[in-house]
Amino acid sequence: MTTPAGDEGRKDLQDRKVGQETMVGTVPSDGEVARDARNPSIATRERRSTTLTPSGETPYLVVEDLTVKFPTADGVVSAVNGLSYAVPLGRTLAIVGESGSGKSVSSMAVMGLHDRKRTRITGSIRLGGDEIVGLPDSELMKIRGDAVAMVFQDPQSSLHPLYTVGNQISEAYRVHHKVSKDVAKKRALEMLDLVGIPNPIRRFKQYPHEFSGGMRQRAMIAMGLVNDPKLVIADEPTTALDVTVQAQILDLLNNLQKEFGSAIVLITHDLGVVAEMADDVLVMYAGRCVEYGTAEDVLARPRMPYTWGLLESIPTVSAASERLRPIKGLPPSLLALPSGCSFNPRCPYKDRVKGERCITDLPELLPVDGAGAHTSRCHLHDKASIYEAEVAPRLG
């Protein structure tokens, strides 16, 4: 079991892996199964080229200057403030942030899931060129589940407990396709098989409670992908799962993306998952994007004190056990954001900016090197040298 050197070796392993996933869960009778059939699959994920949209075509999902506000009895909650991003087909964008940073709210806006009576959404969300902000519900229904699918965090509460899993998947298909029940059933069985659920015919008739957590999440993914969506929004898809199952689900998402070429928006707070899955990363803080770039840029060459703080707070499996350096304080209330940079009350570097700019001016989202796709929202002048000299050594 060595790491394969060439691409061919990798492909081999991937193939073998797909073969194995179909036998997931079958309990082998004692010692009868040949040993190599049960070898653990060994995957090394190859990273895609780091350039954004090499072909220059318009990305599939374009979000521009999105704001989402909720009027409440206590005042207006500004959950998302001027968020812009783009995801081309075949790429994965990870949105990272703490709870309350607006990552789920912004993605629910893309799905059109907010109650329009209680939400104020401005800005633009374009899916394959079509604007969806302000569309009536009847139009949104056609898009939801067809062009865009969502995989939720908790598969236990997002599957209906009183319908069989197969029923729910074929219904999702029949809503968007005028086909007979039999055709839909065939399609559902195909999907269950594709996501690595063993014995799909038996599983089709079962209820969600008869599935384990990992299997349920696979069923959710099968339901999401049944209409071949061009965009999949995965909201913390593995947070409720165990490590070994999480690895299986992440591999599955990766393989399916390779096969169907869909765009994925992955919402997560786990930077380890980001490192393994994402092509691009967007770091959110208090409803704003504070850093945006390729995964290599943001995780290996971060240029924003909040991202530094996040990286310094996680104890990693492979790192030395020095004292953690948490970000002091708490995230701000969305009812009353601090003036200037939202991060300024917690930022240990604000003294290095001349005057009171951090407290008075909101920094623009500017390219870190004068040009290029890597942008960050910070007044600091010498971000690169501060990171190299002070932060990077502490990360080990």
Place this chain on the structure above:
Amino acid sequence: MSKTVRPVDATTGGTEPALLQVRDLKMHFPIKEAAGLGRTKKLVQAVDGVNFDLKAGESLGLVGESGCGKSTTGRMITRLLTPTAGQIIFKGTDIAQMKEKDLRPFRRQLQIVFQDPYSSLNPRQTVSNIISTPLRVHNLVKRGKELERVQELLERVGLNPEHHNRYPNEFSGGQRQRIGIARALAVEPEVIIADEPVSALDVSIQAQVMNLMEDLRRDLGIAFVFIAHDLGVVRHFCDRVAVMYLGKIVEQGTRDEIYGAPQHPYTQALLSAAPDLGTIRGVPPKERIRLVGDVPSPIDPPSGCRFRTRCWKAEDICATQEPPLIAQAKSGPGHAAACHFAEPKVDLTAATA
């Protein structure tokens, strides 16, 4: 279940007597199932023969996937559950089957911090009331001096002492977890069982709470049993680590042994499955072991080695003979693994340098 007799002292390094000794601890929950005529009684073997020692001031990590029995073990040690069998020897006294009346002095020594700070604090009680109840129960503070002690404790865990008459809903998740820790500290325990204390918290808050617990361990010399599924957190906090699978400890050793040279296939798979930031910083991608399938049901666990249904090394012997948790060749004295084919694997958590 297990007929294997393990040498009691196999896991005790050194001569210093352990503060807490757990011997062959079992917890079987009966479930009723209507099957055909009459009801057959089945047992969920949540914990099935766990042994470990905890020295004063030490921190032991219990790692494993959900359902492996790590929380149940923690609850038995604090006697929130009465074990089906086995011994929990605290300072020479077996408390496993002790009656509630006799148990009370021990409750003071063994405290627990729960995972979910939203459901483990009574929403109708003020913080001051929550923290002072254990003080009154154990008669630790004179009447009228309670508030003083509460404020001292709040300050110790990094909260504003003036907030003593607020209610839990006025605090954020991280602050609530600090209140839970203050409540456990109130009775000056010698052992704190921390059951996933940081998994419900955001990354930046998680680090704050971890640092707080580290300070407490250093300043007050409290021993910790740290239950977690996050391997990074455990590596950071624990001196020794025990890996559990389906109610049994499959590997036990010092932190460096477990993370540096894991011997049991399950430990190896667990370590390699943890997503890591290393790859992005230019470290070559590590070898990944992907386990297939799910954990088998604890109602009817596999014969022999419980991991064999998902193990790539499994052979005939694994189905018939249960491997004992013993020191393997090529390992240190305190490092034990329960596997017929144990061998160290070193490259799973290559340094991120």
